[in-house]
Amino acid sequence: MGYPHRPHSRETVVLSEHFGNPEARSYDGWVGMGGYQALEKAVGMDPQTVIDEVKASGLRGRGGAGFPAGVKWDFMPKEKSRPHYLCCNADESEPGTFKDREIMRWTPHGLIEGCAIAAHAIRAETVYIYIRGEFTEAIAIMERALAEAYDRGALGERVLGSGVGIDMYVHRGAGAYICGEETALMNSIEGKRGNPRIRPPFPAAVGVFGMPTTINNVETLASVPHILNRGAKWYKELCLSSPKSSGTKLMSVCGHIAKPGNYEITMGFPMKDLIYDLCGGMRPERTLKAVIPGGSSVPVLNREEAESCVLDYEGCVQQGTMLGSGGMIVFDDSADMVYQMMRIARFYAHESCAQCTQCREGTGWTVRILQRILAGEGTATDLDLLLDIGEQMTGKTICVLSDSCAAPVGSAIHKFRGEFEAYINGARQPVAVAV
Amino acid sequence: MKEQQLVSVTIDGIEISVPKGTMILEAAKQAGVLIPHYCYHPGLPIAGVCRMCLVEIEGAPKLQIGCATRVADGQKVLVNESEEAKRARQGVLEFLLIHHPLDCPICDQAGECELQDYVFQEGQSRTRYSPHFAKRFNPVEDFGGDILYVPNRCILCTRCVRFMDHVADDGILNVSERGDRAYIGMHPDRELDHPWSGNVVDLCPVGSLISKEFLHKARAWELDKTPSVCTGCSQGCNVNLETRGNQVVRIKPRPNLDVNRYFMCDHGRLTYRAMSRGDRLEAPLVADRGELGAVDWDQALSRAAAAIQGAEGRAVALVSPGCSNEALYLVRRLLSSFEMVGAFSVQRVEGEVPLAGVPGLALREERAPNAAGARALGFDTTYDTAVAAVNGAALVVLLDDALEGRELDMLAGARTVIYVGTTLPDAARTAHIVLPVATAAEEEGTFVNRDGRVQRYFQAKSGPAMARPAWWVLSELLHELEMGDPLTAAEEAFEQLAADEPAFTGLSYATIGLRGARARKGQAAGAER
Numbered sequence: 001m002g003y004p005h006r007p008h009s010r011e012t013v014v015l016s017e018h019f020g021n022p023e024a025r026s027y028d029g030w031v032g033m034g035g036y037q038a039l040e041k042a043v044g045m046d047p048q049t050v051i052d053e054v055k056a057s058g059l060r061g062r063g064g065a066g067f068p069a070g071v072k073w074d075f076m077p078k079e080k081s082r083p084h085y086l087c088c089n090a091d092e093s094e095p096g097t098f099k100d101r102e103i104m105r106w107t108p109h110g111l112i113e114g115c116a117i118a119a120h121a122i123r124a125e126t127v128y129i130y131i132r133g134e135f136t137e138a139i140a141i142m143e144r145a146l147a148e149a150y151d152r153g154a155l156g157e158r159v160l161g162s163g164v165g166i167d168m169y170v171h172r173g174a175g176a177y178i179c180g181e182e183t184a185l186m187n188s189i190e191g192k193r194g195n196p197r198i199r200p201p202f203p204a205a206v207g208v209f210g211m212p213t214t215i216n217n218v219e220t221l222a223s224v225p226h227i228l229n230r231g232a233k234w235y236k237e238l239c240l241s242s243p244k245s246s247g248t249k250l251m252s253v254c255g256h257i258a259k260p261g262n263y264e265i266t267m268g269f270p271m272k273d274l275i276y277d278l279c280g281g282m283r284p285e286r287t288l289k290a291v292i293p294g295g296s297s298v299p300v301l302n303r304e305e306a307e308s309c310v311l312d313y314e315g316c317v318q319q320g321t322m323l324g325s326g327g328m329i330v331f332d333d334s335a336d337m338v339y340q341m342m343r344i345a346r347f348y349a350h351e352s353c354a355q356c357t358q359c360r361e362g363t364g365w366t367v368r369i370l371q372r373i374l375a376g377e378g379t380a381t382d383l384d385l386l387l388d389i390g391e392q393m394t395g396k397t398i399c400v401l402s403d404s405c406a407a408p409v410g411s412a413i414h415k416f417r418g419e420f421e422a423y424i425n426g427a428r429q430p431v432a433v434a435v
Numbered sequence: 436m437k438e439q440q441l442v443s444v445t446i447d448g449i450e451i452s453v454p455k456g457t458m459i460l461e462a463a464k465q466a467g468v469l470i471p472h473y474c475y476h477p478g479l480p481i482a483g484v485c486r487m488c489l490v491e492i493e494g495a496p497k498l499q500i501g502c503a504t505r506v507a508d509g510q511k512v513l514v515n516e517s518e519e520a521k522r523a524r525q526g527v528l529e530f531l532l533i534h535h536p537l538d539c540p541i542c543d544q545a546g547e548c549e550l551q552d553y554v555f556q557e558g559q560s561r562t563r564y565s566p567h568f569a570k571r572f573n574p575v576e577d578f579g580g581d582i583l584y585v586p587n588r589c590i591l592c593t594r595c596v597r598f599m600d601h602v603a604d605d606g607i608l609n610v611s612e613r614g615d616r617a618y619i620g621m622h623p624d625r626e627l628d629h630p631w632s633g634n635v636v637d638l639c640p641v642g643s644l645i646s647k648e649f650l651h652k653a654r655a656w657e658l659d660k661t662p663s664v665c666t667g668c669s670q671g672c673n674v675n676l677e678t679r680g681n682q683v684v685r686i687k688p689r690p691n692l693d694v695n696r697y698f699m700c701d702h703g704r705l706t707y708r709a710m711s712r713g714d715r716l717e718a719p720l721v722a723d724r725g726e727l728g729a730v731d732w733d734q735a736l737s738r739a740a741a742a743i744q745g746a747e748g749r750a751v752a753l754v755s756p757g758c759s760n761e762a763l764y765l766v767r768r769l770l771s772s773f774e775m776v777g778a779f780s781v782q783r784v785e786g787e788v789p790l791a792g793v794p795g796l797a798l799r800e801e802r803a804p805n806a807a808g809a810r811a812l813g814f815d816t817t818y819d820t821a822v823a824a825v826n827g828a829a830l831v832v833l834l835d836d837a838l839e840g841r842e843l844d845m846l847a848g849a850r851t852v853i854y855v856g857t858t859l860p861d862a863a864r865t866a867h868i869v870l871p872v873a874t875a876a877e878e879e880g881t882f883v884n885r886d887g888r889v890q891r892y893f894q895a896k897s898g899p900a901m902a903r904p905a906w907w908v909l910s911e912l913l914h915e916l917e918m919g920d921p922l923t924a925a926e927e928a929f930e931q932l933a934a935d936e937p938a939f940t941g942l943s944y945a946t947i948g949l950r951g952a953r954a955r956k957g958q959a960a961g962a963e964r
Contacts, residue, residue: 176613193609198483198503354591354610354617355484361530364615368568385563392526395497396486 003106004261008278012238012266014226014248015219019106019262025141027148030109036154038225042117043162048078050121054224056232058239058246063089063180063217064294064324066245066313069224075204076122077212084124085208087189087215088115090131090138091173091180094295095347097327099250099262100218104131104138107222108145112168114221116159117228119166122214127168130185133175142170177351181399182215184353195353196399217325219250241268245312249326253279256286256332267312274311275330286332290416294324296344297404299411300337320411337416338423339431341409342370348405359402362393366409373423376430383413383420442508447516459512460488460501468514471524471553473531473640474592475502478697480601485592487527487553491517498523521557528558534571534615535641536587544642546655550590573618579626581633581647581701586618589643595619595635602698602792605629619643630788630798633701637687646685648704653679661895662689662949664882666757666875667703669801671884673951674699676707676876676895683710683876683895691950694888698790700798709874710896714858716871717900727869732901732911739868740915742851743769748829751821751849752777754814755835755856756803758905759880760889761928762872763805763812764936765909766834766855768918773830777814778821780839781806799885804875808883811938825849834905835872838862855905871902878904879925881947889942890951 003020007013018024024033042050055070076084088111092100103111115127129146131139146168149155157165171189173179179188183197186208207213227235239246245267251274254260258280265274275281275288282288291306292298299321301309309319316323331340349363369386372378390406397403413420422428440455449466460470461477473485481503488501493511498520501512514520531550539545573586593610596619600606607627611620621627627635636646658677665672665686672695676683686707688699719735720727730738750773752766767777782802789797810816822841825831826848835856838845846852846865854866857874872878877898881891898904910922922928926944933939939954946952 178613198481198500349614352614354613354615355482355593356486357484357527357530357590358486360591360615360617361533365530365533365564365568368565372565372567392523392530396489396523396526398483 003102005259008263010269010273010278011264012248013264014238015103015107015110015222015250016262016264018110019102021106024107024109025145027109027145027152027154030107034229035109035225036113036160038228039113039116039154040160040162041228042120043159043164047121047123050117050228053232054121054227057227057235058232058244059220059223059227059235060245060247060313061217062219062223062249062326064094064297064322066323069216069220072204072216073118073122073214075202076124076214077204080123083126083209083211084122085211085213086115086119086122086124086127087182087185087208087213088127088129088218088221089180089182089185089215090129090135090142090218091185092132092135092218092325093177093180094297094325094327095344096252096254096292096329097295097325098252098254099326101132101135101138102250102262103218103222104135104142108142109149110225111142111218111222112145112149112154114224115168116155116166117224118214118216118221119168120159120164122212124214125165125167127166128171128189128208129168130171130173130179130189132180133173139170139172146170176353177347178353178399178401181401184399185215186213193353195355196401198398223247238266239268239312240266241310241312242314244314245323249311249323251311252325252327253330254328255330256283256335257281257330258283265311268315269311271309271311271328272307274328275306279330282332286334288330289333289335290331290337290412292321292329292331292408293326294322295327296329296347296408297400298322298324299407300415302415336431337412337419338370338374339433341412342367342374342433344408345370345405348401352401356397356402358393359397359405362389362402363405365389366393366405370409371433373420374431374433376423376426378420378424380424382424383417386410386413442506442510444506444508444510444512446512447514453506455506457506458502459490459492459499459504459506462506463490463501463512463514470501470514471549471556472502473549473590474594476594476638476697478602479594479597479638482593482597485527485590487524489520489523489527490514491520524553524557525559528554529562529564531590532558532562533564534587535590536570538588541651542588542642543645543650544588544639544655548642549640571615576621578621578644580628581704582627582636583645583647583650584619584621585643585645588641589619590641591617591619592640594638594640595644598635598638599627599629599632602634602790603629603631604791608635630702631698631700631790633704634688634698637697649685653684658684659895660687661893663875663892663895664804664884664890665699665703665706666804667700667706667802668799669803669806669885670695670797670799671804671882671886671888671890671951672699672703672796673890673949674703676710678895681896683707689949694884694890694951695796696793698793698796700788700790702788702798710876712858715899716856716859716869716902719871719901720859720869722867727864727866732903735868735870736908736911736915739853739870739912742853742868743830743912743916746773746829746851749773749824749827750775750830750832751824751828752814752832752834753818753821753825753836753838754779754809754833755837756781756801756806756809757875758805758809758834759875759878759925760805760808760812760883760932760939761880761925762834762855762905762909763809763814764932765906765913765928766832767813769909769913769916770830770832771918776821776824776828778816778818779806779809779814779836780818781816782839795886801885804884805882807885807887808881808889811883812936833863833866836860836863855908857902870908871898871900872905872908873898873902877902878906880904880906881925881929884951887953888951889939889947889954891944891947891949
């Protein structure tokens with residue numbers, strides 16, 4: 001299987017440089033491409049120096065929240081009295097996101113190296129790479145790479161001959177979306193039901209097995225070796241707009257688009273150019289209607305907003321949405337926004353862990369109302385009801401799954417209210433929906 | 436003790452000082468503000484899942500849960516004075532009622548249901564959930580033991596799951612499925628028959644986990660609650676006897692952090708059955724030409740007094756460790772002029788049944804509530820020796836001793852036998868005088884638990900017909916013998932007891948209160964010798 005497309009000239013190829021090249025999957029191949037130099041450098045450095053370097057690079061969490069990675073590492077206890085853990089969140093389940101899978105498929109050693117550097121920085125001796133269970137190919141590749149890394153001494157008691165010891169395990173998820181939430185992931189690693197935990201305590205104090213833990217996304221960790229190799233300054237300068245967002249970002253573009261796929265852009269790249277230039281624009285005869293930029297969990301952008309949106313953390317917030325995981329779902333004018341929102345809500349209703357009342361009951365209720373609207377049985381008050389339920393579901397629960405259901409639905413009602421009303425007032429033919 | 440650091444917080448305008456680290460919900464309780472909640476229970480680990488206790492904290496960007504947020508010095512918390520928090524609670528209530536059936540009229544929990552209470556208090560009068568939408572439906576499940584699970588009423592607060600996981604240490608319950616399809620699941624090869632599992636019924640804030648023993652027996656608002664002490668074993672769990680009319684219909688634990696926290700065992704719960712037994716002694720009986728016949732109290736007491744006055748020599752007292760300290764003390768006074776042999780027998784069941792999560796709490800081997808009191812008052816367990824002493828004794832007084840497994844003629848060798856009891860065992864039918872007394876549910880009194888804690892129990896119901904509290908019967912008898920003034924209350928008996936018995940020095944009904952108390956330091960009441 002080759003990689004779907006060659007890099008576009010306007011992409012900034014860092015993480016995706018070796019996508020499509022099977023050579024990169026082997027230890028020797030990876031070393032030949034300059035791999036494991038960063039790790040060798042890192043283990044010779046003081047952990048705090050590594051943290052400072054990553055802090056200076058401005059690297060922010062690529063899993064969705066965008067929290068500065070170096071600051072997160074700095075939360076870990078400096079005096080080590082108990083085991084420390086690093087978890088790599090590879091449970092990429094966000095609808096519309098498929099960047100971590102490609103990192104693991106093509107550059108497994110890049111991720112292993114990043115994990116090892118981070119582990120050294122936070123003084124962790126154990127790393128769990130928690131991979132979404134459905135990623136069978138990625139799991140096989142990661143396990144092979146891990147075995148090879150141990151064989152070649154890049155992991156184990158003496159990492160690359162240094163005095164640093166790091167163990168790394170692949171932990172396979174069992175198919176729950178919620179296990180991508182950091183504390184649910186920790187419960188899952190512990191063999192418990194994947195329910196998010198209440199915070200505080202935060203993972204840096206009480207994480208997996210009750211020990212100080214840091215959890216980072218695959219893309220975040222895979223970026224770390226590049227930062228060490230080329231310097232924080234270089235990374236910090238990869239920035240086209242807000243100085244608070246730096247580096248490159250893999251955007252997974254899917255939906256109604258000519259060339260879907262992963263595109264690596266510099267932070268601050270215009271969404272318009274990504275859609276019309278890199279991705280080849282809409283399908284013939286179609287026009288852009290809406291974009292959900294950060295996986296299905298964030299507010300929808302309409303055409304005007306999408307075309308003026310700048311792809312970095314601040315640019316998305318400016319348009320009232322979030323960069324999230326970078327899973328861009330594109331809708332053209334053939335899309336039925338009511339149906340799409342029902343489909344998204346149904347996903348969250350299915351995946352709610354059932355802990356918090358608002359989420360457990362609110363997601364299902366949202367779906368039923370949307371299905372009623374689609375069936376032509378909606379009432380005039382339904383939209384206000386949906387918005388009110390959405391408000392009750394926002395900011396009141398342990399994790400943000402509930403907010404993630406309310407955000408796209410609420411924003412779609414605001415921005416595409418006419419489509420909802422057309423179903424309600426009978427202007428549009430009802431759609432049969434499998435309940 | 437290390438001095439606790441205090442922080443001061445203002446809750447709905449009421450300023451209080453609480454120890455640092457206290458959760459807002461607990462601090463609010465102390466300020467007299469009840470923050471509505473479901474998943475939180477002081478006896479369980481915090482879950483923070485029902486989201487009912489959301490409160491506004493001045494300066495915080497969003498609402499916080501009171502059960503898991505620690506107070507901070509100078510913090511201002513708004514519960515009922517925050518519109519936002521109120522709206523959030525209303526939202527939770529509406530969400531909870533989506534799948535909750537409105538079957539309160541046939542639900543055992545009605546009247547003591549936290550969902551009912553809070554919806555009445557501040558819920559909306561109508562739901563916006565369409566009646567055409569499906570409600571989750573799962574059939575009633577028999578969890579085994581005494582427990583039925585009605586999944587439709589379940590609000591998934593997970594108190595039961597956490598109790599079994601962390602308190603009973605027998606994690607056989609879980610939350611199964613996800614989203615609004617979730618329900619409480621049970622280990623496929625197990626039943627909810629843990630000896631302490633009955634607590635999940637108390638913990639359940641709604642009528643989802645219900646007791647088969649109590650099913651459809653009474654409405655919660657018909658019940659009177661009387662503080663008492665469990666008679667099931669020597670642990671002395673604090674309980675409430677819940678009566679409907681003159682019948683105890685169930686026993687519920689009464690919180691006491693020093694004894695049983697919030698819990699009691701299933702064995703203790705079942706002791707309510709014996710409180711309604713039908714074979715009770717209802718009138719004083721005296722033997723006339725070998726036949727026991729009913730007489731009034733005056734006759735019975737004067738016959739008993741005469742018999743005691745005429746006796747000379749050895750007296751034997753066989754007492755039940757289920758009797759109050761007051762009664763045991765008065766028996767001793769009654770026999771003070773004799774050379775007395777006093778003993779009790781206590782049923783022992785091998786193997787304690789601890790509740791793993793609460794140190795010091797177990798269903799004890801000694802299955803009687805006051806063996807420690809009997810010991811402290813000079814009765815011992817050399818029961819067989821005492822029984823042997825019956826032969827040739829001038830006087831034998833039996834205080835509610837069931838004479839379990841004894842020969843029918845065991846009392847034949849004694850000159851005078853007075854049986855003071857709640858029922859008349861076959862082996863006591865040869866007694867000369869039988870005086871009917873009240874059970875622990877029918878009188879006031881005190882027990883001493885195995886840890887030397889003196890605890891009061893109160894009268895929950897009236898005794899049958901002419902049965903009277905043992906302290907009254909014995910004090911009348913003492914009066915008849917000119918050995919004391921008649922007593923009008925159990926408290927007076929206790930005052931005399933506390934004055935006479937070093938093990939009870941310094942105690943009074945007032946100092947014991949509802950929580951119990953130990954005797955003055957260095958003289959632990961009833962310490963096992």
